[in-house]
Amino acid sequence: MQNLWETFLTRRGDLLAALGEHIQLSLIALLLALLIAVPLGIWAQNHPRFAGALLQVTGVLQTIPSLALLGLLIPIVGIGTAPAIIALVVYALLPIFQNTYTGLHEIDPAYTEAADAFGMSKPLKLVKVQLPLAMPVIIGGIRTATVLIIGTATLAALVGGGGLGTFILLGINRNDTTLTLLGAIAAALLALVFSWFIARLQKWPWRVSVGVLAALALAFGGTAVYQAIAPQPETIVVAGKLGSEPEILINMYKQLIEQADANVKVSLKPNFGQTSFLFNALKSKKIDVYPEFTGTVVTSLVKPTAKQNQAIANGADSYPIAEKLLNQQQLTMGKPMKYNNTYAVVVKQDFAKAHQITKLSQLNQFATPLKAGFDLEFNSRQDGYKGIQSLYGLTFNVKTLDASLRYQALDGGQVQVTDGYSTDSQIRQYHLLALKDDKQLFPVYRGAPLMRQDFAKAHPQVVKALNQLANRITEPEMQEMNYQVNVKGQSAAKVAKAYLKAHGLLKEAR
Incomplete structure (x- = not known):
């Protein structure tokens, strides 16, 4: 508990920022799910032939594995909050739609008959009779969807969407249970608070309840929209795979780029789970740069010829081969670092x-x-x-x-x-x-910044800045930096800065 409290005190600023991101994601997703599922449930109640089919569709959508859904969305909508929100909406549809339909369908016919006897129109009957009677069941579905959204939103960190999942991923990656517990406890408490709050809404008039939810979602959503459309300096998005090493490298990239051009802002997207996520995001222009390894390129991202594969197997440098094949996809790698991270x-x-x-x-x-x-x-x-x-x-x-x-x-x-x-x-x-790879299965893995050719041509100062790492960083140096982050608990940014300063690559600020 002492370690947990100390970590909380040290990280409370980051935790508060992650909490705000998590609430924003959750409320926007909840509002969108309400706007889709509630009208759909009302419509299905008047069209019972389609109700079963809609229940099956929303049920099937909820069974799609979250990682698979995020992977499918990245090439379409990119990284960040967009794929995370879409995925959260998909998972929230079933409980809201199901409870809306069930709540309306199970109303005692005597009430609707009385409404008809008073000559109420269908819209008036819906507003004055059906929705008020069905509201407890609908609110129950909203509570279920909210808890589901808040729990699932932790996966947004895998695609650069932020939120409390960043603490969980960081803790797992660094074997730091206090970070994992901070993220998990915060997410659990947030789910409990929202569940309690929504339960309280049942005691309010239904129009007030819906209005409060909409106001909260719009407030957080409006902030996100403003941040997206407000004038900003040019932003270069640098992403990295899951782990301390990619995080150290992208922090080096950030510091070198911003030193080379004071008018450029670098946005970091650390802790992506899979190579394919990053590669697809790069090609679809959702990110601009990420550190990749020559061995990964020639074995997973391009298709070398039999002759090229034989040359690699015989110990040839894979960088020229990787660069040539990447150029055919309008991509390019900067000059590689020294160490072989095989x-x-x-x-x-x-x-x-x-x-x-x-x-x-x-x-x-x-x-x-x-x-x-x-x-x-x-x-x-x-x-x-x-x-x-x-x-x-x-x-x-x-x-x-x-x-x-x-x-x-x-x-x-x-x-x-x-x-x-x-x-x-x-x-x-x-x-x-x-163990020694005595039959030389594993090719040489030299790290280098991977980017699109059009980006490299438009930003020669970025390429020049990143190429300062060419033929630098030995295997012992990289292992020591990883040790400082994973075991000693230092931040990747601090470790990256210390290396750059020690090797004369980063000037002291005046």
């Missing part, structure tokens, strides 16, 4: 010592397949588990884990083998061993 298959040091293992090929000595915890991307890649199966002839009992959890699973004994990167701080932190 994949590694990792085991505990005591396990390796007990079985006299130093090389990946030596894992074939076990009669029973070892338990392996691989992240989804490594598990499906040719330069990952698929390549291990074909080149090394090894088969593991694989459990797919989130990338941020695999080292914890290895340290806790749930798995015996996992994937990692050569610069991961957890190798030092948990006393692990990265």
Whole structure:
């Protein structure tokens, strides 16, 4: 509890900002869901033939996995709040529509007959009789949708939408339970407060209740709209994958770019979950730059020829090949850094010592397949588990884990083998061993800024600023920086700044 309180005091400003983002996302999504689902429920009550079909459609929409939905939305609407709000609306439709339809459908016919006897028109009967009687059931659906929205909104952080999910992701990635608890507790308390508030609305006239909800949503939505249309300096969006290393790199990018051009503002979007999210966002001009690795480009993002693949397998530098193939997609990479952040298959040091293992090929000595915890991307890649199966002839009992959890699973004994990167701080932190890739499955992974060609041509000062990192940062330096963030708890921005200053890349402010 002491650590949690200290973390709260240290991070209260960031927590308050994330809370505001979370409330904004939730209220906008709730208002949009109300505007869609309530009229739809009223219409369905008068068209019972379509009610069943609409219930099925809204039910199916709610079963779509959230990550899959976000991945499908990014190429269409980009990153940030837009895909998050759309996803939240989709998940909120079912409870609001279902309860609106049910509440109206189950009204005692005697009331509607009395309304007809008084000569009320359909709109008047709806406003004066049906909606007031159905309101407790409708409010119940709104309460359910609100709690669902607030919980699901934590995933907005995966697509740069902000909110309390940033604390949860950061805590998981850095194995910092206090950060995870801060985000989770704040989200849970927010859901309870909103649920209590909406329950109180049941005691108010229904038009007042709807008006209050609409006013709150419009207030937060209006702020978001104003921020979107208000004149702003040119903003360059720099994004990064999940983890301390990408976050350190994008903070270096930000500091170098803003030093090179004082008229440019850099917006950072850290902690994206998947390479495909970022790559699609880059091509659709939703982001401008993100750090990528040459090995990832040639194995996942482009299609090298058989001759090029053979050259890479023989140890050729993958950067020229990656750059040539990216150019065909109107993309380009800046000059790569020095270190090789290649994949590694990792085991505990005591396990390796007990079985006299130093090389990946030596894992074939076990009669029973070892338990392996691989992240989804490594598990499906040719330069990952698929390549291990074909080149090394090894088969593991694989459990797919989130990338941020695999080292914890290895340290806790749930798995015996996992994937990692050569610069991961957890190798030092948990006393692990990265096995030698003695058959050279993993290509060279040198990091470089990936951007569109049109962006690079329009911003030569940005390219020049980022190329200052060319052939800099060694593997020990990168591992140490990761260690400072993940284990010592320093901010990625502070660690990035310290490196740039130490190497004369960042001038002192006057």
